[in-house]
Amino acid sequence: MAKDAARPSAAMEGRGSYNKHSLIPSVGAAFALPHLERAIADVPLGPTGQPVVIADYGSSQGRNSLAPMRVAIDAIRARAGADRPILVCHNDQPANDFNSLFEVLDTSPDSYSRGDPNVYSCAIGRSFYENVLPPNSVHVGWSAYAAMWVSRIPAPIPGHVFFARSTGQIRAAWERQGAEDWESFLSFRARELRPGGCLVISVPGAEEDGASAFEGMWDQVNAELAGMVDEGAITVDERRRMAMNVWPRRRADLVAPFERDGQFQSLILKGSETRLLRDMAWEAYEIDADAESLAMKHAMFFRAVFTPTLASFLDRVRAGDASASVAFADRLTSGLKRRIAASPAHLHSLVQIVVVAKAKE
Numbered sequence: 001m002a003k004d005a006a007r008p009s010a011a012m013e014g015r016g017s018y019n020k021h022s023l024i025p026s027v028g029a030a031f032a033l034p035h036l037e038r039a040i041a042d043v044p045l046g047p048t049g050q051p052v053v054i055a056d057y058g059s060s061q062g063r064n065s066l067a068p069m070r071v072a073i074d075a076i077r078a079r080a081g082a083d084r085p086i087l088v089c090h091n092d093q094p095a096n097d098f099n100s101l102f103e104v105l106d107t108s109p110d111s112y113s114r115g116d117p118n119v120y121s122c123a124i125g126r127s128f129y130e131n132v133l134p135p136n137s138v139h140v141g142w143s144a145y146a147a148m149w150v151s152r153i154p155a156p157i158p159g160h161v162f163f164a165r166s167t168g169q170i171r172a173a174w175e176r177q178g179a180e181d182w183e184s185f186l187s188f189r190a191r192e193l194r195p196g197g198c199l200v201i202s203v204p205g206a207e208e209d210g211a212s213a214f215e216g217m218w219d220q221v222n223a224e225l226a227g228m229v230d231e232g233a234i235t236v237d238e239r240r241r242m243a244m245n246v247w248p249r250r251r252a253d254l255v256a257p258f259e260r261d262g263q264f265q266s267l268i269l270k271g272s273e274t275r276l277l278r279d280m281a282w283e284a285y286e287i288d289a290d291a292e293s294l295a296m297k298h299a300m301f302f303r304a305v306f307t308p309t310l311a312s313f314l315d316r317v318r319a320g321d322a323s324a325s326v327a328f329a330d331r332l333t334s335g336l337k338r339r340i341a342a343s344p345a346h347l348h349s350l351v352q353i354v355v356v357a358k359a360k361e
């Protein structure tokens, strides 16, 4: 768990919890799969005998990486044949639950290496706001639902935990952080990609006015946290420190570095797309009117993705007490579930997709 409150770890809830409750990212990122397949068709695969390298930036616990890695491997195999070694490098932060990732790779019937002895997997526990792989080594990059996590909290958000509810200079500081981090993410990938290599990124999106599907849920979380302060479950100081370092991106934010001539450093913008992701939990609710079931799905998604980061602001968690993190997640999730069941709302959200390629030499 990160000890620096301005740099919370952003890791997902462990013991495979994220794998169980991450339908939204899985379906959202699937919109990017045709882009991945097309982009690989143009990548120079280099000398036979040397491995083709795929990097998966922000893999989390691996379940949602299986489908994209399968698409990438099939596209490479179609061009390079069955004997070409393929190395899949899953990257996430050091605090990530890599045990669950390796368990999925080993046991899932959908594992991409099943029946293919020439596919090798490894994991790299390092922030993607640093160099993760050697220069000019990556043929194919994939990053799903990860690059919206900013590297640090640029300013506390008065009265809220979600930056979209901030205004004025605070909001401007968050916008600047988001823009800097996006350029930094791209710069590191520009170094790592081989000439002609491709990178396909998807993130939860915001409308061009900055609004996203998630503000309503964050308001409910915020209200629940206020109740937790009142009942003494967390302290005023802990609450004040809390901020969620995620920034749903507008299309304009993502293409901004390429604005001048379609190129940022050595990266060329090949395409971008915005898709509407319908909330499958809501669609089930429209049929069965089961508010409890909807609330459970939304609250467990929230828990798996966001509670470890919020818990990382608690004194006991920062002192190394993991049980305090679980107790916090239990308490917040049950309150949030009650609130969602009392006023159900959909989470139809936008997905932003960006495809880039490194200039060929």
Ligand SMILES: C[S@@+](CC[C@H](N)C(=O)[O-])C[C@H]1O[C@@H](n2cnc3c(N)ncnc32)[C@H](O)[C@@H]1O
Pocket: 009, 010, 011, 012, 022, 025, 026, 029, 057, 058, 059, 060, 061, 064, 065, 091, 092, 093, 096, 126, 127, 128, 129, 143, 144, 145, 146, 147, 149, 151, 305
């Ligand atoms: C919502 S999960 C997405 C996981 C998976 N790619 C998917 O599509 O479901 C976001 C992941 O990004 C990781 N992440 C956030 N910031 C990161 C950073 N700076 N470096 C590496 N991984 C990061 C988190 O730890 C988390 O596992």
